Amino acid sequence: MxxxxxxxxxxxxxxxxxxxxxxxxxxxxxxxxxxxxxxxxxxxxxxxxxxxxxxxxxxxxxxxxxxxxxxxxxxxxxxxxxxxxxxxxxxxxxxxxxxxxxxxxxxxxxxxxxxxxxxxxxxxTLGMPGFTAYFGLLDIGQPKPGETVVVSGAAGAVGTVVGQIAKIKGCRVVGIAGGREKCDYLVNDLGFDGAVDYKSEDVKKSLRQHCPKGVDVYFDNVGGDILDAVLTQLARNARIVICGAISQYNSTSGVKGPSNYMSLLVNRASMKGMVVFDYADRYPEAMREMGGWLKAGQLKSxxxxxxxxxxxxxxxxxxxxxxxxxxxxxxxx
Amino acid sequence: MxxxxxxxxxxxxxxxxxxxxxxxxxxxxxxxxxxxxxxxxxxxxxxxxxxxxxxxxxxxxxxxxxxxxxxxxxxxxxxxxxxxxxxxxxxxxxxxxxxxxxxxxxxxxxxxxxxxxxxxxxxxTLGMPGFTAYFGLLDIGQPKPGETVVVSGAAGAVGTVVGQIAKIKGCRVVGIAGGREKCDYLVNDLGFDGAVDYKSEDVKKSLRQHCPKGVDVYFDNVGGDILDAVLTQLARNARIVICGAISQYNSTSGVKGPSNYMSLLVNRASMKGMVVFDYADRYPEAMREMGGWLKAGQLKSxxxxxxxxxxxxxxxxxxxxxxxxxxxxxxxx
CATH class of the missing domain: 3.90.180.10 (Medium-chain alcohol dehydrogenases, catalytic domain)
Known part of the structure; x- marks a missing residue:
């Protein structure tokens, strides 16, 4: 036995x-x-x-x-x-x-x-995190070629895929991650246009430099102060995808809500939550397309x-x- | 002179x-x-x-x-x-x-x-507040007949119109306002299905009673604790219209962000800002339609x-x- x-x-x-x-x-x-x-x-x-x-x-x-x-x-x-x-x-x-x-x-x-x-x-990449990135970015974020996409938790399982898909779709992509090593990985290995090291940089200021025309799509995995910083840099009609809030999950003093949320009004922007399970019917589509990108070397896992x-x-x-x-x-x- | x-x-x-x-x-x-x-x-x-x-x-x-x-x-x-x-x-x-x-x-x-x-x-009603209500509710909130619409600042210039239009569109309407007098006015004079007096009631609990199937559309004029309370009562695929945040405008300690915003994820809900000026081309449409409702007695100003x-x-x-x-x-x- x-x-x-x-x-x-x-x-x-x-x-x-x-x-x-x-x-x-x-x-x-x-x-x-x-x-x-x-x-x-x-x-x-x-x-x-x-x-x-x-x-x-x-x-x-x-x-x-x-x-x-x-x-x-x-x-x-x-x-x-x-x-x-x-x-x-x-x-x-x-x-x-x-x-x-x-x-x-x-x-x-x-x-x-x-x-x-x-x-x-x-x-x-070919599982839940990849599907989350795929449907969250494409279905909720709806990036258009030439737009600026920012993703937090950018060096994580979801973030790496979000950024790479956004590049495939012709967007300018900036990742937010912790530490120089991760940031270098995003830019040098995954082809991100820029990366913000939230551990050593002023996120708001650095975003302003990396995204001179503002942020069109923000894919949020972290919540907290980083969400608030990105809210100050939105472009008109920006879309925020709420995928997670890892900075808040272990908080014992309650969740920090985004105090800059009125930027949604100023910029006519939206914030929408997503749960990957809703797309179960379409997993084969994501699997097929991402499998193709992996094979073609356009997507690295x-x-x-x-x-x-x-x-x-x-x-x-x-x-x-x-x-x-x-x-x-x-x-x- | x-x-x-x-x-x-x-x-x-x-x-x-x-x-x-x-x-x-x-x-x-x-x-x-x-x-x-x-x-x-x-x-x-x-x-x-x-x-x-x-x-x-x-x-x-x-x-x-x-x-x-x-x-x-x-x-x-x-x-x-x-x-x-x-x-x-x-x-x-x-x-x-x-x-x-x-x-x-x-x-x-x-x-x-x-x-x-x-x-x-x-x-x-036939000016900016009315147009704000009209386009914010119909264009951003997109209420469907039978859905539950909640509006805060419900006895104000925008809120009274939001609620009445939602009734005209066949929705169940609950207003949040301060004081018994305002709440009675909403229900008895304007035909709201219910009203929550935030000054004397537990908003979350009262909303749960008034909206047993959850809130499909929330038109927010106030922000702060009331926005947070409504976030706990969202129905699946709810839409939140961010029109204002009067509770926060005079704050000297910064804006209170909605700490329950992760409800957007749990409920696949969205939060979107609106500015009435974007609809300037369509003011005549709103004027015509609301003028008709006023004349017909369906809308009270x-x-x-x-x-x-x-x-x-x-x-x-x-x-x-x-x-x-x-x-x-x-x-x-």
Missing amino acids: TTNHQFRLAARPVGTPKRTDWNYVEEPVRQPGDNEVLVRTLYLSLDPAMRGWMNEGKSYIPPVQIGEVMRAGGVGEVVASKHAGFKTGDHVYGTLGIQEYATLDGKALTKVDPSLAPLPTYLG REDVVTGIETFPETLLKLFKGENTGKLVLKVS | TTNHQFRLAARPVGTPKRTDWNYVEEPVRQPGDNEVLVRTLYLSLDPAMRGWMNEGKSYIPPVQIGEVMRAGGVGEVVASKHAGFKTGDHVYGTLGIQEYATLDGKALTKVDPSLAPLPTYLG REDVVTGIETFPETLLKLFKGENTGKLVLKVS
């Missing part, structure tokens, strides 16, 4: 999550019933949104309950299947959770092809892979410390 | 404006030159937006300069004209300023017909008229104290 190590939620975190907010437990692997598939987890997706899933209260998805396996997307290999659509050896994506094995209804799984892209890429499921609590915090560049992935072993 | 009494901006106010922020001066009336018209001011429009015009800095309109006549819309009577389009005795609307007489290019004036509606109505130009500084403050119901108008004498 195989053992399944798991992180189960133990407490609702106050502020930054700590190891004791989960229990690291083991239980025997459960064999699949009818229509179920047993998956051995290979890579797990670590995302800022996970912090929100740990909170009680109404959101776009129910919270993880105390005692439940911590929710996470992952890719793995089928080791046993009672579902007609999957056989042993298949590679799949699904909400596997932070555990070594997951027994799930086959309906909840999607096959992925490791010959087309490395498995971790299906958690990043980068993953920051940390090994060892047991490091999960500390590895997750890399996101909030801004330590990752590209998609943060936990390799199970 | 006739004397023209005027309020000219003397200082940029800190917090709530006070009498000494203007100089009350007199000068001789200037006779019209070629293409100019001399107008005797009859009624002046007092609007929350005037507070913003007194501040330095980039906005949707240049600030009033120190020494300039305080900007204000008004209706008056032509007393001399060197413009072919106007003759003595005509009634006109224009940016007359807080003064007894204005000498302006005829291009800047629009004729109004006192036989169709009382003159003060051209400063309210109410003005709160205070007499005496010399009371301007104190009368303006009625807006910020929430003392007016309907459009606040200053009758010159």
Whole structure:
């Protein structure tokens, strides 16, 4: 009988999550019933949104309950299947959770092809973060060629893809990220037109230099002071895509609302929230188009892979410390 | 030679404006030159937006300069004209300023017909506040029959019109206003489905009762805590129209941003700013349609008229104290 190590939620975190907010437990692997598939987890997706899933209260998805396996997307290999659509050896994506094995209804799984892209890429550019970037930018941001697109969390899983798609669409692209190294990566490796290092620069002033005609589309992953700074630099009819607010997720003193929001009025601008799940019907479209860009070298994917499921609590915090560049992935072993 | 009494901006106010922020001066009336018209001011429009015009800095309109006549819309009577389009005795609307007489290019004036509606109505329902309500609600809010529309500052010049148009369009309408009297007026006189008295009720709780299916369209005139309360009650795909933020205009500690703005993400909602001047080409359409509703009794107009130009500084403050119901108008004498 195989053992399944798991992180189960133990407490609702106050502020930054700590190891004791989960229990690291083991239980025997459960064999699949009818229509179920047993998956051995290979890579797990670590995302800022996970912090929100740990909170009680109404959101776009129910919270993880105390005692439940911590929710996470992952890719793995089928080791046993009672579902007609999957056989042993298949590679799949699904909400596997932070555990070594997951027994799930086959309906909840999607096959992925490791010959087309490395498995971790299906958690990043060809997965939820990539789809978030694709639909958030194109559907909500609606950038036009020649417009200026700014993205925060620019060196992260979503931000790197937003910026590159905006370039493909003929926009001027400026990323906001923390540290010279990330900023250099955006400009030198990903072809951004400019980058603002929020750790060492005055964001407002630097944006003004990088975006002399103002910001037409702002894709916000961070909220807080950076959102407020960008609000002062909007162009007429600007569109702000609210994708996340990582700077606020661990706040214990409440969320800082954007005090410059009246710039929406002055500039006839809009701010709209997006949740990637709404586009589930169109994932194949995004997969096809982004797969093509990847193959053509127009889109570069980068993953920051940390090994060892047991490091999960500390590895997750890399996101909030801004330590990752590209998609943060936990390799199970 | 006739004397023209005027309020000219003397200082940029800190917090709530006070009498000494203007100089009350007199000068001789200037006779019209070629293409100019001399107008005797009859009624002046007092609007929350005037507070913003007194501040330095980039906005949707240049600030009033120190020494300039305080900007204000008004209706008056032509007393001399060197413009072919106007003759003595005509009634006109224009940016007359807080003064007894204005000498302006005829291009800047629009004729109004006192036989169709009382003159003060051209400063309210058939003027800028009415147009703001009309285009903000219909163009930005895009309410559909059966949806729930909430408006703050509901007993004011814009709010009363927003709510009534939403009723005409088949929506469920809830107003937020200060005090039982205003709330009763909204429900009993204007046909709102409900009203929340923010001075005596828990806005969030009361909204939940009045809007069991959530808020589809929120027309915001006030900002601050009320905007934050409404954000907690949004329906999926809600639209927020940012028209103003009267609760914040006199703040000396900075604007309070909406800390619940992540509800835009959870509910896939949008927040968009509007400035009525963008719709100048379509004012005749609004005038025609609202004129028809007024005539048919579907739309009621109410003005709160205070007499005496010399009371301007104190009368303006009625807006910020929430003392007016309907459009606040200053009758010159």
